[in-house]
Amino acid sequence: MTDESGAFGLTRAVEGTTATLSLSGELDTSAARNVDRAVDELVAAGAKSLVIDLGEISFIDSSGLRSLIRARQQLGDGTDAVHLRNPQPGTMRLLEITGLQDQFRLV
Amino acid sequence: MTDESGAFGLTRAVEGTTATLSLSGELDTSAARNVDRAVDELVAAGAKSLVIDLGEISFIDSSGLRSLIRARQQLGDGTDAVHLRNPQPGTMRLLEITGLQDQFRLV
Amino acid sequence: MASVVDATCITLTFPAGPEHIRLARLVASGLVAQLDYGLDDVEDLRIAVDELCALVVAHAQNNSTLTVSFELRDDVITVRAAAPSAHPEKEIEADELSRLILLAAADEHLLSQNQGDVVGWLRKQPAMAAE
């Protein structure tokens, strides 16, 4: 059922001014709101850079991509502000289709 | 996708007058027709006893159960004519709910 | 999600034949995937929806359309399946196997003829709602 439902999940970790947001499941319009909220809270708590772990994302759409762009803006829009960790082939494909792959540091 | 689609599958093996029918995926009304057809063909080809392997069945409904009952009838209705192999918990539960668990030999 | 008060209504229609009943199972499990339904409750809902649709399809006119309506209120789900009846005058009832399965998998179910349609209805609540 876990695979079939693809329920979205989000966990956070903070180390100094670096925060890690680990996402899982389906990152669609509905889930993107949770990402935006988590990013705002981390920034409010003093995060200066953010690692977003996409390794467990099974689906992402334009709303998910917009949340990634928005996260970078919230962190001051520096090229080093947001790192995307472990994007899977489907996520990479969407970053390529939309020309966003060069706008994020992939780790 | 394989898990999500649960597509029905059926393979046969014959050894002398014993046939084995291995089923996988979702055994619903639509799939049950294929089981009925396969049983008829095996009987026509001379099968006297039948092992139905249910180990890979992820879903079964009353139509699936009816196909099992029908298979036993096609084979002469003897208690030893049809063996059910490796029924999973969901299948066992349905056999119990419907009082059919004593009407088949489980192997 | 446990405090939704208004009902959420989802409707699925497809040709009234066995090939598409799995779509109704898919929607049923997708619908409760984010609720307090345990694995056993989800499986019970899937089998109950499947039996309900199969019963209606068995009594539906050829080349007709099945309409499956899901209504979700808190964590109680009701499902109604209907299609134009092949024999509107005849009394119909679930055969023994389907009846036993629906009794075990749903909290309540009905099957009837109504104004030319064959209609099935069920209600299901998760066993461990208080969890």
Added chain:
Amino acid sequence: MASVVDATCITLTFPAGPEHIRLARLVASGLVAQLDYGLDDVEDLRIAVDELCALVVAHAQNNSTLTVSFELRDDVITVRAAAPSAHPEKEIEADELSRLILLAAADEHLLSQNQGDVVGWLRKQPAMAAE
């Protein structure tokens, strides 16, 4: 299944909000699960249906209902998503990200206002149909 000639029509309706768009993705993948769609084609269909529904939902009236109609003819699937428009007079278009994704994932797509509804439409054919 590859020689179906008549169209198969499946319709799904749900409240026009983001929470239920995954049901449309589920039905889309369930629908082609038994066709000649490869994994990539299924994923493209899922993302295209998702973007289409999200666009329509974004322009739909509050508390309105989204109707998603799938039509399958051989292995070509067309999808129409419609809901009462929040601003029927305004011209609408997909934003850049959605447009690029729909261009890549569907063979053709349209977004328009039509008699008070916001309507999205797409057509998708598996890449390896001849396989």
